[in-house]
Amino acid sequence: MRKPLMSKEIPVDDPIAAIELFMESGWTDGLPIVPPTPELVRRMVGDYDPQEFIGYIPPKYGGATVEKLAVNAVMAGCKPAYLPVVIAGVKAMLTEIFNLHGVQSTTHMSTPAFVVNGPIARTLNINSKAGCLGSGFRPNATIGRALRLILMNLGGGIPGETDKATFGHPGKYAYLWAENEEESPWEPFHVERGFRPEDSTITAYSCEPPHNINNHAERDPFQILYGIAGAMKGTGHNNFYVMGDTMVVLCPEHAVSIAESNWRKRDVKYYLWEKARQPLRELKYNGMYGAEYKKNYWPRWVDRADEETLAPIVRTPDDILVFVAGGKGRHSVFIPGWGTRAVTQKIEIS
Amino acid sequence: MAQEHGSFIVLSPQPEFFPRGGVLAPRLDTLRGKTIAFLDNNKLQPHNRYFDLLGHLLQEREGAKEIIHAQKPFFTRPARDEVLKPLMIQADAVVTGVGE
Numbered sequence: 001m002r003k004p005l006m007s008k009e010i011p012v013d014d015p016i017a018a019i020e021l022f023m024e025s026g027w028t029d030g031l032p033i034v035p036p037t038p039e040l041v042r043r044m045v046g047d048y049d050p051q052e053f054i055g056y057i058p059p060k061y062g063g064a065t066v067e068k069l070a071v072n073a074v075m076a077g078c079k080p081a082y083l084p085v086v087i088a089g090v091k092a093m094l095t096e097i098f099n100l101h102g103v104q105s106t107t108h109m110s111t112p113a114f115v116v117n118g119p120i121a122r123t124l125n126i127n128s129k130a131g132c133l134g135s136g137f138r139p140n141a142t143i144g145r146a147l148r149l150i151l152m153n154l155g156g157g158i159p160g161e162t163d164k165a166t167f168g169h170p171g172k173y174a175y176l177w178a179e180n181e182e183e184s185p186w187e188p189f190h191v192e193r194g195f196r197p198e199d200s201t202i203t204a205y206s207c208e209p210p211h212n213i214n215n216h217a218e219r220d221p222f223q224i225l226y227g228i229a230g231a232m233k234g235t236g237h238n239n240f241y242v243m244g245d246t247m248v249v250l251c252p253e254h255a256v257s258i259a260e261s262n263w264r265k266r267d268v269k270y271y272l273w274e275k276a277r278q279p280l281r282e283l284k285y286n287g288m289y290g291a292e293y294k295k296n297y298w299p300r301w302v303d304r305a306d307e308e309t310l311a312p313i314v315r316t317p318d319d320i321l322v323f324v325a326g327g328k329g330r331h332s333v334f335i336p337g338w339g340t341r342a343v344t345q346k347i348e349i350s
Numbered sequence: 351m352a353q354e355h356g357s358f359i360v361l362s363p364q365p366e367f368f369p370r371g372g373v374l375a376p377r378l379d380t381l382r383g384k385t386i387a388f389l390d391n392n393k394l395q396p397h398n399r400y401f402d403l404l405g406h407l408l409q410e411r412e413g414a415k416e417i418i419h420a421q422k423p424f425f426t427r428p429a430r431d432e433v434l435k436p437l438m439i440q441a442d443a444v445v446t447g448v449g450e
């Protein structure tokens with residue numbers, strides 16, 4: 001026998017009244033929602049126990065059950081088949097090293113981005129190719145949106161109130177894509193992290209918007225990656241001071257060119273880590289460094305007394321997360337992090 | 351404001367429950383003679399001067415006995431037990447805040 005739904009029932013005149021009520025109540029991201037009727041929520045929950053407890057979402061610490069995630073997934077426009085990805089995304093964000101409380105309330109623009117790996121990305125048609133970081137693809141848009149609505153409604157991440165972001169960024173509507181495993185010359189990201197190729201995972205990473213790096217001229221890995229390292233060296237982002245993880249998403253054409261010189265993904269990480277550095281004299285008056293803001297998480301071997309010492313963008317090469325995604329064209333992206341760890345969570349199919 | 355009446359039913363996206371014990375600590379009747387701790391997020395060195403000023407004011411105007419300054423390990427990292435537990439023992443109240 002199916003367990004009953006427990007959410008408060010709200011009577012309104014019709015679907016339009018529901019949309020307006022949710023808007024006026026501050027329960028949306030500013031866009032109209034799909035009214036979460038009991039029928040749609042029941043269909044979204046499917047064979048899950050609706051009262052299965054997932055966790056408390058900071059900073060409001062609202063209790064997240066499968067049912068509550070399903071209500072928000074319906075609002076976002078998800079299909080029921082998307083719910084396991086939504087659940088795993090929430091679990092990833094609730095891992096302590098992700099520091100969701102900080103991510104939700106910081107003045108920084110950071111927001112969680114999500115990358116899906118494994119067979120579920122193909123089953124659900126999560127876009128990993130042309131335009132995968134943009135608009136136009138239902139799984140990318142609605143799973144990403146559901147996770148944002150959950151952060152707002154259960155976690156209380158309300159812009160200008162508990163969400164103290166000076167700007168925010170467009171990824172706060174939805175920020176989800178899949179790795180282009182088919183066109184990657186290397187092992188998928190989740191396999192690199194110890195999962196099996198047949199596993200499906202979602203990786204949550206708190207970050208800025210993507211920064212495009214155009215390189216149509218070079219086929220040589222040194223030249224391609226030198227340009228990417230140059231973009232990573234820009235001052236002002238958090239990584240140079242706070243470290244944590246940072247992310248590079250290589251387009252398939254760049255990745256294949258690099259791999260044709262027998263470079264592995266690990267070689268890419270080491271090269272970028274070696275080149276994406278700044279002397280302390282350049283970092284002195286930026287970010288978290290200055291007369292009073294002498295805060296940093298630099299490794300011990302960075303000699304603070306020598307202004308010519310080169311500080312790395314993150315503490316180790318493995319802290320540079322390398323994905324392959326995107327379509328045709330020779331554009332890769334650098335996505336600066338907020339300064340915490342990305343978390344990869346297995347997606348369990350009920 | 352749209353009204354909550356009609357025949358079309360939708361479910362609330364808001365939480366129905368919160369953590370047990372997730373309630374405010376008992377409020378102090380007075381700060382006189384009390385030990386007050388400030389927990390800042392460690393963006394400033396050696397520590398947050400705004401909290402220094404507040405601490406002085408609490409001692410001068412409200413008669414607080416002692417002010418303790420504590421810091422998170424880093425502003426993007428959560429405060430761990432080794433930071434929080436001494437405050438639970440030593441302080442009668444803790445002020446948490448960004449204070450940038």
